[in-house]
Amino acid sequence: MSEETTLTPRTEKEFEYDRKRAARGMRKQVAAFAMMILFTFVAFAAVQAGFPANFIGPVILLLAGVQVALQFYFFMHWDEKGSGTAQFFMYSAILVAFTMVLTFVTIIWWGE
Amino acid sequence: MDYNTKHTPHTWPKHPETASMEGKNKVTGFWLFLGGETVLFATLFATYLALKDRGPSGMKFSTHELFELPLAFIMTMLLLTSSLTSVYAMYHMKNFNFKAMQAWISVTVLLGLGFLGLEIYEFVEYVHKGFGFRQSAFGSSFFTLVGTHGVHVIIGLVWFILLMLRNAKRGLNLYNAPKYYLAALYWHFIDVVWVFIFTVVYLMGVM
C-alpha cells in the first residue's frame, strides 16, 4: 500500500562489496546455464543414439527435473532469502500437477 | 521515498523489486500466479499424454514419424540461451545499469523471436502434412499444449517490448523495477515449461 520505504544509501565499502558479490553470483548463474546446456545435450544425444526406451525415459525425465530445479533455484532466485512463500506455493502446485499427470496416464478408462 | 526519485547506483537498493510494498505484493502475487500456471500446464500435459497418438481409425500420424529432433534442439537452445540473457538483464538492473539491461533484454527478445519463428514454421509444416487441430484428438491436444506455450512466448515478448519502449526515456526507478523483474520471471517460467515440452513431447515422442 504505502510506497514509503526508507532506503539508506550504501557506503562506498558496502557498495564495492555488493558489486563483487553480485558479480560472483552472476558467475554461478553462468555455471548453472552450462549445466543446463549439458543436460539438454545429453538428453537429445541419448534419444538420438537409440538406447532402450525404458531406460532413457526415466533418465531424460530426471535430467528435465534437475534442469528445472536449476532454473528455479538460480535463475529465479530461490537461493535467496525471502523466497519461502514462492517455494511453498510452487511445491504445492507441483504436487497437484504430479497427481494430475499420474491420473491421466493411469485411470482414464482406455479399454485396452 | 517517492517512485519518481532519481537514483544513483549508490542509493539503488539491493533488491529494487521488493523495495516498495507494491513491488513486494507484485512479486508474491506473480509467484502465486505461476503456481496456478503450473497446474494449468499440468492439465494440458496430462491431456496430451492421454490423447497422444489417438485419432480416427486409420490415422497415419504418430509422434514417431511426425517430430524432428534437430528442429526441437535448435528451438531449445534458443530459448535456454534467452533465459540466460534475461538473467544478465536482471543482473544489470540490480546494478542500476539501465543501458546494459535494455541491451540484454533486446538480445532476449531477438532469441525469443527466433524461437517463435521456428515454432510457426513447424506448425505450418504439420498442417501442410494434414496433421491439424481439427483432424484428430492427438492434433487437438498437441496444438493446444504447444500452442498455449507459444502464446505465452508471444505475451512475454510483447511485455518485454512494451517495457523497453515505455521506459526508454526515463530509465530505472522503483516503480518499473518490479515490472522488469516480473517479466524476467515470466520468461524463465516459459523456459521451464519448454524443458518439459521438449522432454515429454519431442524426446519421449520419438524414442
Next chain:
Amino acid sequence: MSSLATEKKGFGAMIWEYLTTVDHKKIAHLYLVAGTMFFVIGGIEAMLIRIQLAKPDNDFLSAGLYNEIMTMHGTTMIFLAAMPLLFAFMNAVVPLQIGARDVAFPFLNSLGFWLFLLGGIFLNLSWFMGGAPDAGWTSYASLSLLSPGHGIDFYALGLQISGAGTLISGINFLVTIINMRAPGMTYMRMPLFTWTTFVASALILFAFPPLTIGLFFMIFDRMFESNFFVHTMGGNTIIWEHLFWIFGHPEVYILVLPAFGLFSEIFATFCRKRLFGYSSMVFATILIGFLGFMVWAHHMFTTGLGPTANAIFSVATMAIAVPTGMKIFNWLMTMWGGSIRITTPMLYALGFIPSFVAGGVTGIMQASAPLDYQLHDSYFIVAHFHYVIVGGVVLALFASAHYYWPIMFNQMLNETLGKITFWFFFIGFHLTFFFQHFLGLMGMPRRIFTFLPNQGLDFFNLLSTIGAFMMAIGVTLLVINVIITAIKGEKAGQDPWGDGRTLEWAVPVPTPFYNFKQTPLVRGLDPYWIEKMEGNKEGMVYAEPLSDIHMPNNSILPFIISLGLFISAFGAMYHQETTWGLYVLIGGIGLSVLAMIIRSLKDDHGYHIHKEDLMDDKGGNV
C-alpha cells in the same frame, strides 16, 4: 479522484463511483448485491423444480425446460450466488481483520468482481437467447457435446469469464494475507475467518486452472471443431469428468471453509470466550484444504476406474472426516462454559452444527465405494449435498448477514424478525431435504422431471415441496428485514454487538475509506478483546505515528476489460453461423487487451491523504 471529494453525490455519480471503485468495502457491497440477485434467481429456479415435483405425473414444466432449470439452479447457486456472497464478506472483513488499509491489488479486486458479474449475466442471458444449458451443472461431455442450440456454449463461456474473476480474487486475497498484515499479526494470531479465506484462496488458485482448461476444451470442441471429447476422433470424455471434479471437489471446500471461519467468529463472539483449540482449528483447516485435492474421484466411483483407484479415493475421503470432526468438537467446546448470548447469528450457528454433521455423516456413507454404487445419482446424493451446502454455507451466509450488517452498512437488522426468519428457513430446510434421503433410498433418481404415482414417492415429495416454500418465506422475511432496517435508518455505531473480539470491530463505523488512521499493533489473538480487557478506551494501540496515507486511484479499466471479454464471448458463440461473429470475437478481445495496455503504460501512483486532513476528519477514534 479522491473519495473525499465524492462524498456528496447524485445518483449518476454514485453509479460511476461503484463502477470505478477499488475500495474493498464498496466492492463488498457490489458482491453482496450481485450475489443476492443471483441467489434469488437460483431460488426461483429451485421453487419451480419443487413445484414440478410436488405431485406425480405433473406437467407444470416440460422435461426439456426442467433440465434447463435444474442445470441453471445448480450452476447459479454454486458459481454466482454462494461464492460471490462469501467474497462479499471476505472483502468486507478480511482487510479489517488483519489491520490493512486495503487489499494487495485493489485494481484486480475490482477486475475480479466485474468479470464475475458479466460472466454471470452472460450465462443468464441464455434464457432469452434460445435456451439455457441443460446438461446438469457437471455438464458431462458425453451429454453436453450433443446438446443442441447454444445453451452449453453459454455455460462454458460464462463460467470461463466468471472463473477468471474468481481466480484473480483468490490470488488477491492470498497476497493480501501474506503481505499486508499489521505489525504483530503473526500467522498464528490471524482470526479464523482470515485463515479459512487464506486456505480457500489457495484452493481457488490450484482448482480453477483445471476448470479453465476443461472449459476451453469444451469451447473448442463445440465451437472450434477440436476433438478432445469426441470418441470417434480419438477423444475421451472421461477427461472432462476428471477435470471437472479435480476442480469440483476443492470447490466444495472453497465454499465451506469460509463458512467454517464465519461460524468460528460467531461462536467466539457470542460465547464471549476465546475460540477453543485455535491452533487445532488452523491445522484442521489446512488439512482439509490438502485432502480436498486428493479425493475428487469419489464423484466417479461408478465410472469404472477400477478397484484400486476406488479404494484409494475411498480411504482418502473418509480421512477428511477427522479434521472436520475436530472442528465440530472445537465449536462445542467453545460453547462449553461460555456465557452464551442467543442472538440471530448465534441461532444460525447452533442450527448449523447438527445440520452439517448430518451432511457429513451421509458423506462418509457415500465415501464407501460399494455403497456408493447404490446411492449414486439418487436423491440421497441430492439430500447429502444440500445438507452440506445449505446446512453449512447458506446458514453461514445468513448468519453473517446479520452479524456483519453493522460493519457493512452501519445498521442492525431486526433481531426478532431475524429469529423468525431463522425458524422458517431452518424448519423448511430440514423438511425439504431430510425426506429426500429416503426418496433416494427408495430408488428415486436425481435429475428426473417427474415420477409415477403410487410408488411410495408421493408423500415425501409433497413434504419436500412444502419445506421449500417455508425456505422461500424465510428468504422473503430476510429481504423484508433489510428493507425495514434501511427505511428506519438507525445507526448501529462501533461494535454494536458489544462483544467484538477482532480488529474489524475496533474501527470506527462508518469505516473511513482508509480503514485505519494509524496502523494498529497486534498484541495477541483477538486483539480488540485484549485492549478492551485492559481498559484501553481507544480499542487499539498503534504501530506508527500519524502520517500521510497512500491510497490507490479509482479506475474504469476493470469494467472495460471485463466488458471486452463479455462481448468477445458472443463472437465466439456465433462465429460459425454468422459473418460478424469472428469480428466481434476479435474486437472484444482487442478491447480488453487495449484496456490492459493502457493500464500498463499509464503510470498510476495513487494519491496521498495528508496528515493534516486526517486530523481534521471527524469520526475517527483519535
